[in-house]
Amino acid sequence: MATHKLLLLPGDGIGPEVMGEVKRLIDWLNSAGIAKFETDTGLVGGSAYDAHKVSISEGDMAKALAADAIIFGAVGGPKWDAVPYEVRPEAGLLRLRKDLALFANLRPAVCYPALADASSLKREAVEGLDIMIVRELTGGVYFGEPKTITDLGNGQKRAVDTQVYDTYEIERIGRVAFELARKRKNKVTSMEKRNVMKSGVLWNEVMTQVHKREYPDVTLEHQLADSGGMMLVKAPKQFDVIVTDNLFGDMLSDIAAMLTGSLGMLPSASLGEVDVKSKKRKALYEPVHGSAPDIAGQGLANPIAMISSFGMALRYSFDMGALADKVDAAIAAVLASGLRTADIKSEGTTAASTTQMGEAILKEL
Amino acid sequence: MATHKLLLLPGDGIGPEVMGEVKRLIDWLNSAGIAKFETDTGLVGGSAYDAHKVSISEGDMAKALAADAIIFGAVGGPKWDAVPYEVRPEAGLLRLRKDLALFANLRPAVCYPALADASSLKREAVEGLDIMIVRELTGGVYFGEPKTITDLGNGQKRAVDTQVYDTYEIERIGRVAFELARKRKNKVTSMEKRNVMKSGVLWNEVMTQVHKREYPDVTLEHQLADSGGMMLVKAPKQFDVIVTDNLFGDMLSDIAAMLTGSLGMLPSASLGEVDVKSKKRKALYEPVHGSAPDIAGQGLANPIAMISSFGMALRYSFDMGALADKVDAAIAAVLASGLRTADIKSEGTTAASTTQMGEAILKEL
Ligand SMILES: CC(C)[C@H](C(=O)O)[C@@H](O)C(=O)O
Ligand SMILES: CC(C)[C@H](C(=O)O)[C@@H](O)C(=O)O
Numbered sequence: 001m002a003t004h005k006l007l008l009l010p011g012d013g014i015g016p017e018v019m020g021e022v023k024r025l026i027d028w029l030n031s032a033g034i035a036k037f038e039t040d041t042g043l044v045g046g047s048a049y050d051a052h053k054v055s056i057s058e059g060d061m062a063k064a065l066a067a068d069a070i071i072f073g074a075v076g077g078p079k080w081d082a083v084p085y086e087v088r089p090e091a092g093l094l095r096l097r098k099d100l101a102l103f104a105n106l107r108p109a110v111c112y113p114a115l116a117d118a119s120s121l122k123r124e125a126v127e128g129l130d131i132m133i134v135r136e137l138t139g140g141v142y143f144g145e146p147k148t149i150t151d152l153g154n155g156q157k158r159a160v161d162t163q164v165y166d167t168y169e170i171e172r173i174g175r176v177a178f179e180l181a182r183k184r185k186n187k188v189t190s191m192e193k194r195n196v197m198k199s200g201v202l203w204n205e206v207m208t209q210v211h212k213r214e215y216p217d218v219t220l221e222h223q224l225a226d227s228g229g230m231m232l233v234k235a236p237k238q239f240d241v242i243v244t245d246n247l248f249g250d251m252l253s254d255i256a257a258m259l260t261g262s263l264g265m266l267p268s269a270s271l272g273e274v275d276v277k278s279k280k281r282k283a284l285y286e287p288v289h290g291s292a293p294d295i296a297g298q299g300l301a302n303p304i305a306m307i308s309s310f311g312m313a314l315r316y317s318f319d320m321g322a323l324a325d326k327v328d329a330a331i332a333a334v335l336a337s338g339l340r341t342a343d344i345k346s347e348g349t350t351a352a353s354t355t356q357m358g359e360a361i362l363k364e365l
Numbered sequence: 366m367a368t369h370k371l372l373l374l375p376g377d378g379i380g381p382e383v384m385g386e387v388k389r390l391i392d393w394l395n396s397a398g399i400a401k402f403e404t405d406t407g408l409v410g411g412s413a414y415d416a417h418k419v420s421i422s423e424g425d426m427a428k429a430l431a432a433d434a435i436i437f438g439a440v441g442g443p444k445w446d447a448v449p450y451e452v453r454p455e456a457g458l459l460r461l462r463k464d465l466a467l468f469a470n471l472r473p474a475v476c477y478p479a480l481a482d483a484s485s486l487k488r489e490a491v492e493g494l495d496i497m498i499v500r501e502l503t504g505g506v507y508f509g510e511p512k513t514i515t516d517l518g519n520g521q522k523r524a525v526d527t528q529v530y531d532t533y534e535i536e537r538i539g540r541v542a543f544e545l546a547r548k549r550k551n552k553v554t555s556m557e558k559r560n561v562m563k564s565g566v567l568w569n570e571v572m573t574q575v576h577k578r579e580y581p582d583v584t585l586e587h588q589l590a591d592s593g594g595m596m597l598v599k600a601p602k603q604f605d606v607i608v609t610d611n612l613f614g615d616m617l618s619d620i621a622a623m624l625t626g627s628l629g630m631l632p633s634a635s636l637g638e639v640d641v642k643s644k645k646r647k648a649l650y651e652p653v654h655g656s657a658p659d660i661a662g663q664g665l666a667n668p669i670a671m672i673s674s675f676g677m678a679l680r681y682s683f684d685m686g687a688l689a690d691k692v693d694a695a696i697a698a699v700l701a702s703g704l705r706t707a708d709i710k711s712e713g714t715t716a717a718s719t720t721q722m723g724e725a726i727l728k729e730l
Pocket of ligand 2: 195226455458459
């Protein structure tokens with residue numbers, strides 16, 4: 001059996017708690033002889049800053065580059081609101097994305113039937129919802145230069161951010177979206193603001209070309225990001241795969257996640273290009289939810305998004321689709337049994353702590 | 366009685382139809398001696414392109430600069446998808462905003478009780494919703510330079526857009542938000558992405574300063590634009606005034622509008638600075654909805670957003686708050702009577718065409 005090297009980066013807030021439940025699952029997989037994972041742990045975000053005054057140390061970056069996959073918790077919190085911009089908690093995550101070239105962020109927005117009532121949307125609008133948001137993750141306004149604040153004198157400053165996209169960046173994220181669509185409902189909706197942004201014009205043009213040239217069998221639709229956002233709120237079930245840039249993807253995937261009522265349940269995968277020789281790809285898996293510092297350390301956090309992110313690692317990094325299906329089924333079974341963490345608790349269900357939820361899922365497996 | 370000069374720019378799609386109902390209202394106000402409006406009409410968007418190969422002619426720009434207020438319909442449609450970028454329909458609107466320095470875009474998102482069920486959100490989430498989105502309208506990525514597509518050779522192009530904000534731009538939009546909050550529920554939520562964008566860092570810093578220095582009596586909260594978008598979908602009633610930049614404002618105001626279930630009902634105002642001497646300000650009023658080319662010319666469009674935008678003109682440009690209140694009351698009364706255009710039609714209500722709706726509101730007045 002091949003040994004897979006995992007780097008666990010729990011981060012801040014509820015990160016360590018939910019990571020603990022993934023650790024429990026990994027230990028069991030190892031001891032039951034189902035898989036062979038070698039794990040190491042590192043610091044990222046505020047916890048790295050507290051220890052080393054950086055958002056991720058060079059040592060941990062080296063570990064990240066050497067790992068087969070990174071399992072990432074969450075970063076940030078008011079405690080670090082005043083630290084210098086360069087070493088703010090988020091910088092650690094952004095550096096991982098950039099240095100590992102994790103250009104493809106997959107964010108499924110799925111509405112668990114047992115949780116449909118937790119949505120602020122009407123049940124009929126979200127029941128059965130299953131969309132995949134494919135967000136470009138290493139380009140756009142997140143990394144473009146110049147990115148500066150300049151003092152103009154007279155109490156005036158000027159802030160500049162730069163959105164940059166090259167053809168090849170749009171092509172490769174487009175391919176990820178079209179490939180995924182082929183295994184789903186065969187439809188891709190590309191979103192940009194071509195009526196205002198030159199990057200939107202190029203995005204639209206390149207998506208259209210990739211579609212025509214390589215994926216004519218998939219349905220491609222284009223929407224302006226603002227009306228796309230509206231459609232997402234009005235009738236989300238019309239979408240299958242949505243492909244969009246880094247900043248629109250940030251907004252739209254969060255909104256889609258919130259629609260489902262299952263924010264504490266949703267995983268994500270950030271993938272690099274497949275290496276031609278080794279056939280491997282760099283990858284980082286993290287829950288969609290943040291570090292939730294307000295509930296940290298109280299056993300209130302929902303570990304399902306984190307466990308489900310590990311499930312995505314099984315599927316996308318280790319070709320263990322069958323095991324990933326079992327993890328998903330175990331989560332569904334535990335939910336069906338009525339067990340709920342505080343974030344998804346409703347009348348008639350049984351309260352569970354972070355640990356109780358993790359243990360129940362493991363038992364189901 | 367003072368004479369007020371209005372420039373009507375109906376634009377494309379359903380623009381001319383809904384503008385017709387405002388024209389009817391203006392004619393009546395004139396003939397009943399309630400007000401004195403002098404109207405002129407111009408072309409903008411696709412209709413300007415068809416006539417002059419530009420998105421707005423220099424003649425109409427001159428009229429716009431000379432008018433006391435502009436009443437704007439909507440622009441765009443698939444017919445003009447292939448026209449050159451510089452003369453696309455939206456360019457006319459963007460030029461009006463920029464050349465008239467209409468930096469403050471006010472977008473109320475109000476849920477009409479009679480229409481709460483039209484929302485995809487649960488009634489309890491949106492009933493009574495009343496938020497005001499204040500969007501910066503002449504800065505950011507909409508107008509920053511460079512804004513280019515460059516051919517890099519080898520089939521590669523590079524697209525660049527630039528987000529630029531200066532201190533004074535953030536200060537003046539902040540003041541608009543704080544002033545409005547004082548007349549409402551006294552709370553402002555500022556949204557940006559300071560964890561990723563330098564313009565977000567400056568935005569946050571300047572809002573905090575303006576608040577401390579000039580509006581300590583108003584509550585100010587800061588949210589990241591992505592989690593702010595989530596909160597808007599989950600529990601919109603927690604907000605009073607939201608202030609944000611041009612691009613985030615575009616997305617967030619559309620989403621807020623869609624939440625209300627009343628998209629065809631929502632007006633907006635785009636305002637310039639008050640001139641110290643004349644005490645006047647440049648202003649443009651337009652519905653939040655677009656040109657809806659699919660239903661144009663069939664008498665199906667809802668004229669309420671357009672009429673309500675004219676109501677905002679009465680309030681913000683002509684100091685006729687009492688008359689504006691009457692317009693709002695007439696709209697509410699007609700809705701209460703059960704009259705509905707196709708977009709908001711539900712069981713047990715009476716169907717009305719664009720004209721019938723306009724006439725009913727006028728009759729109520
Ligand atoms: C933490 C932050 C930098 C990040 C982002 O903006 O990408 C987060 O919001 C996300 O969506 O993963
Ligand atoms: C038509 C378009 C240029 C415009 C914008 O992006 O600002 C529209 O979406 C709006 O919100 O007024």
